[in-house]
Structures are given as C-alpha cells and as structure tokens.
Amino acid sequence: DADVTQTPRNRITKTGKRIMLECSQTKGHDRMYWYRQDPGLGLRLIYYSFDVKDINKGEISDGYSVSRQAQAKFSLSLESAIPNQTALYFCATSDPQGVSNTDTQYFGPGTRLTVL
Amino acid sequence: QKEVEQDPGPLSVPEGAIVSLNCTYSNSAFQYFMWYRQYSRKGPELLMYTYSSGNKEDGRFTAQVDKSSKYISLFIRDSQPSDSATYLCAMSADSSASKIIFGSGTRLSIRP
Helix, strand or coil: CCCEEEECCEEEECCCCCEEEEEEECCCCCEEEEEEEECCCEEEEEEEEEECCEEEECCCCCCEEEEEEECCEEEEEECCCCHHHCEEEEEEEEECCCHHHCCEEEECCCEEEEEC | CCCEEECCCCEEEECCCCEEEEEEECCCCCCEEEEEEECCCCCCEEEEEEECCEEEEECCEEEEEECCCCEEEEEECCCCHHHCEEEEEEEECCCCHHHCEECCCEEEEEEC
C-alpha cells in the first residue's frame, strides 16, 4: 500500500461543497484508476487513465471529474458533493506487463468520504 | 440481476478449518478470474489470478473456475486468524484491468 498513497484518508463535508481526493504512486505505472466501494455493491469504476493524456469514463462517472497531473498523480473531484456520494474511494495503478503478464492492480489505502 | 453474485457473509469458522468462498456470474464471455483480499481499513490486494477454467494452487489457497456452471471458488486450507478479511471475487472478458467486474465481497472471520 505504501507505493500508492491517498489523501485525505477521511473527509466529512457538506452537500454542495467541492471536494478533491488525491492519489500518488511511486510504482512507475502508466495506468491509474478511481473506484468507489459501497456495502453490497462492491468496487465500481469511476474513471481510469492509461497515460497522462488519456482519460476515460468508467461505469459511474456522473458527478465526478478527474485530472491526471503527471504519471504519478491522479486526482478525483466531486464538483458539488451530494449525500449518495458517501462511500469509500480507492485509487489503483496497474501494469499490463505485471505478474504473469496480467494487468495486475495495486490499490491505495482508501479515502472514507462522508457527505452530510 | 448483477453480473457477479457473491454471498456477503459474514462467515465465521474455527482456526484450522477449510474455508470455501464462492461467486457465480452471468456473462459467459468472462475469461479472467481473480480473488482479492481486503483487510479492514486497507485497499484490496490480489490473491489469485486464473485464466479460463481449471484449478490454481498457491500455498494454502486454491482457486477453481468452472465456466460451464459459471461458478468460481476459493479454498483456504488450514485457515489462520490472519486470514480474517473480506474476500472479493473479480472477473473480466479481456485482460485489461479497466474491464474488471467485482463481486460485493464475503466477510470471513477465523476464530482462534
């Protein structure tokens, strides 16, 4: 987990506020991802980036935006937070030439976000 | 209906028991199957990775894939308290991590 860091680890905010979650990695991977985890729903992909100039929407991108500032940094923003965005957010990286030539993902420790 | 179904548990077993964790899926195109382990307040970590059908063993862990039944399993032998965690199954139709669909996870507790 130390290779992928997320800040903040916990955040409580109010409806309508703009929030940014940050992710940094020292693994040297080009691919980065943002997921949210909700009880009973598992991990769902919000956005992913295969390199600095490549940003793609995932399954649940509405209400979110991202910025890939550098190979090592990928930020997730909630422009106007709402209570149903309360969840655990994970950043991940991957390397398509990873273990056994699989696109192995490495997850950060997560950010617990509460929107009141 | 979800593409991947996983019993949320919790599952509680005594130390030393054999644990069986399972997932079913509906998409016959899935070829890549994974199991992740997630400790409390941590991110998931890849435990097992299997391509297509068959078994794969790694120490005390065995992953099984039965594509004809659309059913995958993870067996843990000689379970230890340190195995207490949430186990997520995951699968995809191609090798890109951007296509992975995750199960909701099964919470496992190993009693000393």
